[in-house]
Amino acid sequence: MAINNQLKNQHLLWRAGFGPMAENANALATASQQSFLNALEKASSKTPGYIDVAGNMLQGLAMGVGDIASLQKSEMSADQKKQIRKQSQQDIKNLNLAWLNEMVNSDAQLREKTSLFWHGHFASRNLNIFYQQLLLDIIRKNALGNFSDLLFGVSKSAAMINFLNNNQNKKDHPNENFAREVMELFTLGRGHYSENDVKEAARAFTGWGANLQGDFVFRRFQHDEGSKSFLGKTGNFDGDDILSILLEQKQTANHIAGKIYRYFVDDSLDEARANWLGERFYQSNYDIKALIRDIFSSEWFYEERHIGSRIKSPVDLIVGIRRTLPMKIENQEAQLLVQRVLGQLLFYPPNVAGWPGGTNWIDSSTLMFRLRIPQIIYEADEFEMKPKDDDDQMMGMKEKEENQGGFKNPGKRGGGQMIRAEINWDTYFKKFEGLRREDLFSAISRALLQTKSMFNENVLSSDMDLSSRESFIKTATIQLMSTPEYQMC
């Protein structure tokens, strides 16, 4: 099939955001990519608000004691500590859902989509809700700003300092974790530094810590004041100096540009394009917005081979469905279960390297579950899926968790889980108003699928309800969303 204007616009909206919203159907066929890109940039130009979900109890405590990670040392009773951990864990769930709702409803699609990239790039696991909120805020505020600001902000965040053990990085007992990851994952990439650079950088980062309120502190007495040799330079470097030297390396720009290319364009890297992007990223002094504009305004981004070539991440999938089919979800937490089963629970990346993506999302269980999700939502089907336990998250409280039951179907003893959602079909129907009956199926396909292969209506007709125009649109939509093709964008 031909690559028409609608497909290109949808391509842009899926890659620069989480897919088209039910409302912007009409412009898709006619408007230019440039006008969509301008609109995306404009909508993302505002500074985003701080997402603050921490419960009142924790807010109060934060004023007094503050830190959840160092509760062991405080005077609180075991019960109080337990309650605080539980509350913090609950709040991280709320933070997940609040951000997910932003991704669905916000016009700042480009900002949220890019933030999701940085959320995986600067992956951090932390059970402290305040640290998580602060890190997310740094990421969302700087997502389209300057990479230098973002790198400094993240490196000095309590979440990262704790996750990568820099609070334990002291003059006489250096801890190399942070120094290693800042090079391997955040800037240069593997193979562009020596073990000695790691050791020397770790010395420079000694004394970088975070206090109970999540503020960065420099502990002078723990800092190693001696001379360090790092990437060919010698001096009495501190952590700021190391980050600055890392930003001076063209390899940092190349590494980031390559990773951005793989996230927004294609899993397999095109070296020439990545180098071109890296060069311009470096020349622009790490302007992320300009880098992303370079991609989305290039001709090659709209080449046929890049359209429908990416496997949606679980978050792309969930958010994309909700944007296409506006719905009210009664049991919001069911979305967390879906994230866990599909292997991408926000705020719980598998490790500091983030989610590997691509075909790593897919195995027989995740694929078959993905194909059932639209039906689960539409028919309120019960399903039985138990995700793996996460002991870091449970902190020895597994039994209690399970007894709370979450979103089990209350009607049935030992019954499966459900997603209780009400789809607002009226907005969706408007998309297809005025179309002839025989053109409906292909119009729905074109709106939902980015892949080259298209379905023959007859193949799926036995699975659709032909009794009325409305039920036809509904069932055709649900069936088309239950295809391997819909997993691609």
Place this chain on the structure above:
Amino acid sequence: MLIKRREFLQIGSLASTSLMLPKFLKAFERRNLVPSGSKVLVVLQLSGGNDGLNTVIPIRNDIYYSSRPHLGIEKDKALTLTDEVGLHPALTSFRDLYADGSLGILHSVGYPNPDRSHFRSMDIWQTASDSDHYVNNGWLGRYLDAQCQGCEKPTQALEIDDVLSLALKGDRMKGIALKDPKRLHDNSHVKYFGDLISAHTDSEQPVDYLYKMMAETLSAADYIFEQSRLRPSSAQYPATELGKNFHTIASLIFSEINTKVYYVSLGSFDTHVNQQAQQQRLFAELNDAVSAFVTDLKTNHRFDDVLLMTFSEFGRRVSQNASGGTDHGTANNMFLVSGGLKEKGLINPLPDLSNLDQGDLKYQVDFKNIYGTVLKNWLNADDLKILGRNSDYLRFV
């Protein structure tokens, strides 16, 4: 080209009619399958960090008792193996296996620069990576990659669970997770999925990968379900989750399925608080399920062909904490259960509690050497290729 369509139909129809096929055709159908009598590995993951020191107890060690004034298990309560060593009181069937010569215990298993996060340490065990490397595939997944070139059915490694662990994800091949063969069969035997597959033509686009995975899943679901009904175990298993899982595994082992590796988990052993009751309960579940499984294997003359191996992502600290539990530690012990062990009993020395690393055990055996041994000597696989390293082989198999 119709992707996998023809293969899929063939496998599907053969599988569902296989009970009626004449013998010679059956043999033809299964030409790629392993001959019966070949080796099977069952990996049992004790999730959450099982406390190894209260599992295999140094009953004459003063440091053990002084570090654990409340949690230490007294000598006369432990199940005695030797003058020095006892087992947790709930592990009676493991004591019998020990007496029987069917239990091997490895002490102080771990890896350099241990990580105390559950998730990260579990990643390291499941990927068999060094602790400062991040690897996106698991050691059993890479076993599938190496063993299963051109396999039609990726059923060489099965996990008894709803969700597949990283351990079973390879670069090209991925194991299959199923809680119950019937449920897998029912969930995938939806007419709609069949319609999709028959309608799909190879588009030479990335979506083909998903169609291939889907076709393989559907065909595997059929195959596993048919096999599970071939010779279902009629033995009694405890009505626990692990009991049911071992029952499923036994029924598949007795069939003629080509599965070489089964993976199953029990947990959570993350006993920061109130360890005694939690470990007791989990060990009772473990003990009864393993006991039923071993009896079943023996009755069916398969105990010599099956190796059950347990592991946990880390052990716990030597000293108890202030909440009646223990915190995350490092090295740990592993159980090996089989009728075919070449080395049995206490395979290496007990951990040296007078030589600790800031309150933690020092590892003596790198777990990757155990994987290497099992891959080479039990599964007959290319361990060097799978693990990317030379192993110091042990001799238990």
